[in-house]
Amino acid sequence: MEHTQEVKIQTKEWSNPTPAGLVALAVACFAFFALLNGFVEPSAMPLVGCWLLGGFVVQLVVALLDLKSGNLPGGNTFLFFSAFFMLVGGLEMFVKHGGAPLDARIDGWAWMALTIAVYLWTPAFLKNFSLLSVIVLALDVALPFITLIDLRVLSGRFAVIPAYALLAAGAVALYLAASIVVNTTFDKTIYPVIGNKKK
Numbered sequence: 472m473e474h475t476q477e478v479k480i481q482t483k484e485w486s487n488p489t490p491a492g493l494v495a496l497a498v499a500c501f502a503f504f505a506l507l508n509g510f511v512e513p514s515a516m517p518l519v520g521c522w523l524l525g526g527f528v529v530q531l532v533v534a535l536l537d538l539k540s541g542n543l544p545g546g547n548t549f550l551f552f553s554a555f556f557m558l559v560g561g562l563e564m565f566v567k568h569g570g571a572p573l574d575a576r577i578d579g580w581a582w583m584a585l586t587i588a589v590y591l592w593t594p595a596f597l598k599n600f601s602l603l604s605v606i607v608l609a610l611d612v613a614l615p616f617i618t619l620i621d622l623r624v625l626s627g628r629f630a631v632i633p634a635y636a637l638l639a640a641g642a643v644a645l646y647l648a649a650s651i652v653v654n655t656t657f658d659k660t661i662y663p664v665i666g667n668k669k670k
Contacts, residue, residue, distance in 0.1 A: 485540075488532060490649070492530050492533030492537075493648035495529040497641035497642070500644070501641045502523070503633075506519060519561075520568075523560045523564065526557040526561075527553050531549075533549045534550035534552075544595040551585070576623055579618050579620075583622075586615050589607065589610055589611060593608070602646065602650070603666075605665075609637070610640055612636040613632075613633035613637050
């Protein structure tokens with residue numbers, strides 16, 4: 472009589488990539504904070520572009536893994552942020568620094584679409600209020616000002632508003648990233664977070 476053995480194939484799931492994506496978001500937010508407030512010279516734009524291109528790689532990977540794991544709002548948000556906030560933003564830093572006269576109001580029109588998308592998606596992030604909700608709400612403050620400044624509807628003196636909203640988003644993103652990594656590693660709450668949904 473033949474004995475058949477059941478072979479159990481154990482596949483290890485990939486770890487949560489969200490902390491890396493949040494750190495990339497924080498890098499971009501901090502860099503834009505410095506640019507919008509005039510804390511660095513416009514000559515820093517190509518360097519900011521390099522950082523954003525690095526963030527593109529991170530957020531693209533995060534988006535794909537989030538989507539694979541079924542995280543619809545997070546995966547899609549990281550996907551369009553990786554493309555437009557990071558890749559396009561990074562490339563534009565090089566183009567704008569090149570000195571050729573450009574009608575940058577087109578950026579305002581593009582940011583308008585992104586702003587509308589984030590606003591319309593915000594309820595998905597508020598369903599289970601968490602630190603991620605706080606990040607999205609800070610972006611809800613920053614994006615319309617970036618849009619209106621690029622469209623030249625508002626003057627650059629209003630840049631301080633999105634600058635500080637982005638700084639807040641970046642700071643919360645860093646804390647949330649740390650809480651996910653540290654709390655998961657120790658399998659207990661080391662860094663307290665609001666919300667009851669474990670990422």
